[in-house]
Every structure is written in C-alpha cells, then in structure tokens.
Amino acid sequence: DGGITQSPKYLFRKEGQxxxxxxxxxxxxxxxxxYRQDPGQGLRLIYYxxxxxDFQKGDIAEGYSVSRExxxxxxxxxxxxxxxxxxxxxxxxxxxxxxxxxxxxxxGSRLTxx
Amino acid sequence: xKEVEQDPGPLSVPEGAIVSLNCTYSNSAFQYxxxxxxxxxxxxxxxxxxxxxxxxxxxxxxxxxxxxxxxxSLFIRDSQPSDSATYLCAMIPTDxxxxxxxxxxxxxxxxx
Numbered sequence: 001d002g003g004i005t006q007s008p009k010y011l012f013r014k015e016g017q018x019x020x021x022x023x024x025x026x027x028x029x030x031x032x033x034x035y036r037q038d039p040g041q042g043l044r045l046i047y048y049x050x051x052x053x054d055f056q057k058g059d060i061a062e063g064y065s066v067s068r069e070x071x072x073x074x075x076x077x078x079x080x081x082x083x084x085x086x087x088x089x090x091x092x093x094x095x096x097x098x099x100x101x102x103x104x105x106x107x108g109s110r111l112t113x114x
Numbered sequence: 115x116k117e118v119e120q121d122p123g124p125l126s127v128p129e130g131a132i133v134s135l136n137c138t139y140s141n142s143a144f145q146y147x148x149x150x151x152x153x154x155x156x157x158x159x160x161x162x163x164x165x166x167x168x169x170x171x172x173x174x175x176x177x178x179x180x181x182x183x184x185x186x187s188l189f190i191r192d193s194q195p196s197d198s199a200t201y202l203c204a205m206i207p208t209d210x211x212x213x214x215x216x217x218x219x220x221x222x223x224x225x226x
Binding site: 004006056088 | 118163212
C-alpha cells in the first residue's frame with residue numbers, strides 16, 4: 001500500500017542533542033513537507049521541498065534542517081538550537097509542485113526533550 | 115490575527131446528530147479548501163477537498179465554501195462515536211505555492 005512512513009513514532013532527547021526524524025513516501029509525490037503541531041495551535045510549516053535537492057524554509061525553520069537527496073525521502077533534523085523542540089512532528093506530501101494538490105500525512109513522530 | 119480561525123471546541127453531540135464545523139479566514143486569495151480528520155496521536159486524514167465556492171457531498175460529509183463571507187463549513191450527518199476526533203480546516207492561495215494554512219482544529223465528541 002502507498003503511503004508515508006515516519007519513524008520513530010516516539011523519541012526522547014536530552015537537551016543539547018541533535019535528532020533526526022525520518023520520512024519516506026512511496027506515493028511518487030514530488031512535494032514533501034514538515035509540520036510541527038502543538039496543542040491548541042494549527043499546523044506550522046517548518047520546511048518544504050518541491051523537487052529533489054531543493055527545499056525552502058517555512059514559517060518556523062529556525063533550529064531545524066532538512067535534506068532532499070531522493071524523491072522518496074525528506075528527513076528532518078531537530079538541532080540543539082531549537083529552543084522548544086518538544087512537539088508532534090508531521091511529514092506530508094502532495095502530488096503536484098503546483099501547490100493545489102491535497103496533502104497526505106504520515107502518522108507523526110512525537111519528540112520529547114528531557 | 116491568524117489567517118484562519120477555528121473554534122477549538124470541544125463540541126459534544128449525541129450519536130445520530132448533525133455535527134456542524136466551520137472556519138473563517140481573512141485572505142481572499144484562498145481558493146482551495148480542505149477538511150482533515152485527526153484521531154489522537156495520529157496524522158491527519160483528508161476528508162474533503164473543494165475548489166472555490168459551492169457545496170460538495172461525500173457520503174455523510176458535506177463541505178460548503180462561501181467565499182463572499184470568507185467562511186467554510188463541514189457537516190457530518192448521522193454522527194457516530196467513531197467520528198470523535200479533531201477536525202482541521204486547511205486552505206491554500208493560488209499565489210503562494212506550498213503555503214497551506216491550517217485552523218487550530220475543533221475537537222468533536224460523539225456520545226453514544
């Protein structure tokens with residue numbers, strides 16, 4: 001079945017450590033996204049990518065980094081520079097770089113900083 | 115002020131009732147509108163996708179868009195306990211690729 005796979009589902013990190021969240025899709029979608037979800041807030045865009053080897057900052061990119069070396073993969077690194085990293089992270093993809101296509105989401109990764 | 119406003123709820127209804135959800139927005143450039151359902155600790159699932167103004171029906175779900183009032187709605191008929199979830203509205207303008215804007219989500223509880 002086609003879909004988006006995020007791993008790990010739960011992750012604990014000590015302050016000062018970098019962590020990388022994995023996102024893999026087999027939908028053959030061109031565009032991929034990372035969102036952060038906090039209680040009582042809408043999804044906020046961290047980074048997005050229209051094509052391989054290209055990505056753009058979203059609204060809250062500070063303290064995060066991404067890469068897009070393969071069409072199927074869009075990993076997110078939460079660096080120690082991110083001041084409040086505890087959150088639910090969602091990866092998404094859409095078929096069209098034209099921007100009007102529907103978003104499809106993975107199951108999410110919950111990061112907790114100890 | 116947020117571009118998309120959505121009442122967080124919770125909205126509690128008895129089984130079989132109609133659930134009425136809505137979002138308001140401020141950017142008149144929004145042209146594509148979506149509703150997502152999100153169960154606890156899961157990723158959002160696309161329910162409805164509409165373009166511009168009008169109605170769209172899919173089974174028990176009806177989405178309405180009123181661009182003149184900058185207002186979108188989702189109705190769920192014959193609600194079931196399995197409809198208990200958070201419902202997110204989302205929209206995207208034609209002039210800002212990739213910049214989907216989401217409401218904060220409305221928590222719905224359907225009681226048996």
